[in-house]
Amino acid sequence: MSNLDIGNQMHAWARDLFPITRSITGEGVRHTLRYIQDLLPDLRIHGVPTGAEAFDWIIPDEWNVTDAFIANESGERLVDFRRSNLHLVSYSEPVDAWLEREQLETHLYSLPESPDAIPYVTSYYARRWGFCLTHRQRSALPSGRYHAVVRSELQPGVLNFADLILPGEQEEEILLSTYICHPSMGNNELSGPIVAVALARWLMTLPRRRYTYRIVFVPETIGAIVYLSRHWQEMKARTVAGFMLTCVGDERTYSYLPSRMGTTLADRVARHILDTSDCSYDTYSFLDRGSDERQYCSPLIDLPVVSIMRSKYGTYPEYHTSLDDLSFITPAGLSGGYEMNRRCLEALERNAFYAVTTYCEPKMDRRGLRSTVGGAPKMAASTRDLMNLLAYADGRTDLIDIANIIGRDVFKCAELATTLEEAGLLRRSGS
C-alpha cells in the first residue's frame, strides 16, 4: 500500500471517529477503543474503577452526557451540544436553570482573538458547568433570560485505556503512546491514535520484529499515569526507545521534542531520521513539552521518549478549537507524520553494533566488492561507502552513529552492513 493510500485510509478512520464525544472517561472512550479494536483485533481494553489510586492520582467519576444547550425564552437553542460537542465544557455537572445574561457570563468561554472558533475547555477535577462558543456568537447574545441545560451524569464508573503488545525476538521494547480523550478535533488529537493504528498494522505485517512493541492508547495524563502505575517497572527495564504520537496530521511542518536530557537512543534516531529526510523541522526544548512525555520522562520513570510531530500542540492558531477539524488534517499530512515515525521504528529495527572480522582492510575485489583496476582518481562511491563502514565498525559505534559519521543514512548503512555480513566481513556485536 502506498503512503498516499495509507493517508487516505487514515483520514477515513478520522472521519468515523471525529463525531464521538470523548473525554477522559465515559462511553465515548469505550466507543473509540472498540473502533480501534476492530482495526487491531489483539488490542486489550482495560478499565480501572472510580476511586482507584494511581501514584499521586485518584480515578474520578465517569462522565457521560446526553444533551446540553442554552436556549432563549422562546425555547430556541442558541448554543447546542448536538451541533458540536465542543460547545460543552468537558466534565460539566448537570444543570437545568434560568439565568440572566450577566449570570450566564461566568459559564461562557470564547476566544476574542479567534472570534470564529469554539474553544476546547475541560474541568475534570473541579465541579462546574460551562459552555464554549465563538466570540462572535457570544457578542451577539442579547440581554434577557436564558435556559441553561446540561443533561450529564457524574457517577462512579470506569476509566478505560488499551494496549497492544506485539512480541518481537527480544524482550527489549519500543513504546508508542497516544491519547484518546479529546472530542471532535483533528490534529490534536485524532491524528495520534490513527497514526498509532497504522503503525501497529505495519508492524504486524513485518516478517520479523526484533523488538517487542508496546502500543498504548490512554486518556492523556491520568491515563498515562494509570498505565505507568501498573507497568512502569517492566517498562523501565525493557524500553529502549519511545515515541509519543500526537499532532501528526497537518501539512505545515515537522517538529521534534526531545526527551528530558535529549541524549537517548530515541533522540539519536529521531534526529537522524529528521536530518536525513528532505524536510525541514522545528526543534523544541523539553521545556515545551505538553503531553504524556511529562509522565514517561518524569525523573523516577525516566523513559527515553521523544515526539516527532507535524505542527506541535500549542503553536498553531487552530489548536484546541473547532478549527482543528477534519480539513486541518489531510491524507498527505497524516502520511507524513506516519512515515517519519515509521522510519524511526525501521531504523531501530535495523540499527546494530557491528565489528569487523579481519585485521586491516579485507581484500574486497576477491569478493566482487571492488573494481580490479586500481589507480583511478576516484574509487566508486559504493566501494567507498563499504570501506567507510568497515573503518568505523569497531563494535562500539552503532549504525546510527556510523551513518552520521560517514554521511549516509542508517538504511543505506544497514544495506552495506548486510552486504558485508554476507561476505563474512562483519559480525554483529554487543546489544
Place this chain on the structure above:
Amino acid sequence: MSNLDIGNQMHAWARDLFPITRSITGEGVRHTLRYIQDLLPDLRIHGVPTGAEAFDWIIPDEWNVTDAFIANESGERLVDFRRSNLHLVSYSEPVDAWLEREQLETHLYSLPESPDAIPYVTSYYARRWGFCLTHRQRSALPSGRYHAVVRSELQPGVLNFADLILPGEQEEEILLSTYICHPSMGNNELSGPIVAVALARWLMTLPRRRYTYRIVFVPETIGAIVYLSRHWQEMKARTVAGFMLTCVGDERTYSYLPSRMGTTLADRVARHILDTSDCSYDTYSFLDRGSDERQYCSPLIDLPVVSIMRSKYGTYPEYHTSLDDLSFITPAGLSGGYEMNRRCLEALERNAFYAVTTYCEPKMDRRGLRSTVGGAPKMAASTRDLMNLLAYADGRTDLIDIANIIGRDVFKCAELATTLEEAGLLRRSGS
C-alpha cells in the same frame, strides 16, 4: 539596610582607612586590622615572625616609616611622604643623603603616559630606596643638589594577618579572601577589605548559615602563602567555593575571573549570578589572574576560587596610581561589588540537590498549585515553573544547573523548591 545605605557605610570605612600607610608588614597593617576588628569583633589577628618559613617563602623584616622627603638646597620639601604615602617606594631602606639631580634619577619613578599620577611601587625583597612622583613634577625638577631622606626601619618583627570563622550547620566552607597591604588607594585595594567586612556582617545577621565561612584578610601573596601554609589541608578538605574580593568599588563594569580550569561550583555560581543579573560583564581567562587566586588555585592547593570584580586590576588607567582614590570608588560602585558577591553566597546557601517524591507528575490542583480549568492555551507561568523544576529534580542536578536549564534564576528556583518541599513533592538529596 538598603544597598545604598550599605554603600555609604562602606565608603565611610574607606575614608577612615585610606590615609593609613599599609605595606605587607608594619604598623599600618596592624592599625588596619584593628579597625576591622572593631567592625568584626570575632576577628582573630595573627602574626608570624620575621624569618619564619611558609612553603617556598621566608617572612621578611618588618618595615615602618616615619618620614620621607626630597628637599632642595633651600630645605623645601619637593616630594613629601607626609602629603601622600605613595611618594615613597614601599619597603624603602633608610637614607639621608645629598645627591646631584642625575644621581637622584635612578631613585625616581613616574609615569610619562599618565603625567598627573603618582605610581605605586614596591621593593619588598630587594633593599633599595626610591620616590614616586608625577611625571609633571619630575620633569620640573631643576638641576642642582637634593636632600633625600627616608626615615624608615627594616627590622625583625612580625607579619600580620587575620581571619574570621563564622560557623555554619555544615563543616563545608566557603572562602572569602582579600588583602590589606596597599597604602592609599581605593579600588585596589580598600574596596576588597571593606566589601569583605560588609559581607561578613551580612553573614552574621543570617538566622541560619548552612556553610561555614572563612574570611581571610592577608597581605597579598606572602600573606596568602603564610595562611595556606598553616591551613591548606583543612581548607582543601572543606572548601566548596571561594571568592577573591578585590577591585569591587568602582562603577564602570563587572568582571569575572574563573578558577584554573573554570569548571568548579564557584565558577558555576558566579556565571549564573552574573548571567541572571541585568548587568553586562567582562570574562577574563585564568591567564589574566593577578591576586591571591594565584596561590589558592595553584596545582597542589587547587581550591575552587574565582573573582567577581568591578574594573579588574591592571585594566583601568588609574590602577596602581594615586588616581585610584576615594573618588574612583563610590557608594554605588561598592554596593554593586558587594551585592554581586553577596548573591553568590546566598545562591550557594540556597543551592541544593532535590529529588521528586512521586512517580509521574503529582496532582498539583489538589494542593492548590494549579488551576482546575484545563485546556486553556497556556498554563500559568508559575505552574509551568513548578512543573519544570519537578521535571529536572532527579537528585543529580543542583538548583543552579536546573535554573540554567529552565531559564529562571536560582533564587526563583529555591522558592519553587520550598513550595514543592512544603507540599511534600520534593525532598533534599545528596550533599
Place this chain on the structure above:
Amino acid sequence: MSNLDIGNQMHAWARDLFPITRSITGEGVRHTLRYIQDLLPDLRIHGVPTGAEAFDWIIPDEWNVTDAFIANESGERLVDFRRSNLHLVSYSEPVDAWLEREQLETHLYSLPESPDAIPYVTSYYARRWGFCLTHRQRSALPSGRYHAVVRSELQPGVLNFADLILPGEQEEEILLSTYICHPSMGNNELSGPIVAVALARWLMTLPRRRYTYRIVFVPETIGAIVYLSRHWQEMKARTVAGFMLTCVGDERTYSYLPSRMGTTLADRVARHILDTSDCSYDTYSFLDRGSDERQYCSPLIDLPVVSIMRSKYGTYPEYHTSLDDLSFITPAGLSGGYEMNRRCLEALERNAFYAVTTYCEPKMDRRGLRSTVGGAPKMAASTRDLMNLLAYADGRTDLIDIANIIGRDVFKCAELATTLEEAGLLRRSGS
C-alpha cells in the same frame, strides 16, 4: 645543514629514484630499497614469497617488465614504455598481438579532461594488459592495425619491503610509514620515501632519542598489510604516535588528515604544530583517507596515525599522472613537508607531564626568575610565561595541552619547563 640544503639533497635523491619502474613487487622495488639502504645502512630489507598469506590477503606473483610498446604497421613505436614507464598498465600480462584500432581501444587509458597527461593505472589482482597515453595521442591514432607488445613476466617471486628501527631510551615507539610502489611520479610518491630518509637521518644525529622509531618502507596497501601481519601486536602495544609520509613535496599548501577518531596524541601534536606554524593548512576528514592509514587505523589495529601532507593525494590535477613529475616537487616544497613532520617528532620528544614541586607559587626572584621591583603595571612576558606554566603543571596536563592553554608553542613551553626543572620547581611526572 639548512632546510634548503636538506631540500636540495632530497630533490637530488628524487632525481636518482625517479626513472626506476616500481610496482608492488619486482626488481624496481629492490633497486629502490637498495638505494635507500645506501643512505640508511641499518635498513633491513625483507621479502615474503608469492602465495604467502597476510590477514585477508595473498602475496601475488612478482611482476617484471623489460619492454612494452604499441607500434604501427611500419614498426614505428607510437606508445613506448622506454619513454615513460607510466605508458604500461602496472602488472600487465605479456602480450604480442596485432589488433585493429577498435580492438585496441579496450586496452587504452587516457584522460579526456587532462589531454596532455599520461594516467597512472594498475591491475595488480586481475590479469589484463593495457597502455596509458595522453588523450591527445590517443585521439590522433589513425585506424589500421597495431602491434601491441608487452614483454613482462608474472611468476612466483617475492614481495619486498624494509624497515629501520632506531632504538630510543624507551620502548614506546613512533611510527613513520611510507610507500615505494609507484613508478615515475614525484609528489605521490617519491616525496614520501625521501622525506622518510631525511627524517631518519635527522633522528640518527640526535644525541639522545627518548622514543624508539620504526620507519617502514612498503608497497602501499599489500605491503602495509604484510608488515602489520608480522608486527601488529608489538606495534599496538608500543606505538604512541604515527605519521604517514606521502605527498610531502609540492609547494601549494599543507594538509592534515586525522586518525580515525581524531583524538590521539598524534592528532594533538599535528594540530598543535600546524596551528603554531605560520602556514595555513586544509583539514580533511578520515573519510578522505587513501593511504596506509587505512590499515594502521583499521578497527582491530587502531594505531594513532595521522598524515601531514602538502597537496593531498586525489586533490590536485597532476595527481596520478605524468604531470606529477620532478618539477612538481621542489627543494622548498620537500623541505616544508620534512620540517612540518620533523617538528612533530621534536615536539613529541620534548613533550612531557610535569608537576610543580612547591605548594603555592615559588619565590621566583630568589632564583633570578623575576624582577624585584613590584607593583609595575605589567609583569615581564617571560616571567608571566613561567608562572603560567607553573599554574598548569599539575601532572595531568602534558606540555602540548599546556601550550594550547597558555598560548605559546610546545618548544617554548619545553624551554620554560627546563628552566623551571633546573631551578627545582618542576619534576617530570607520569609517562
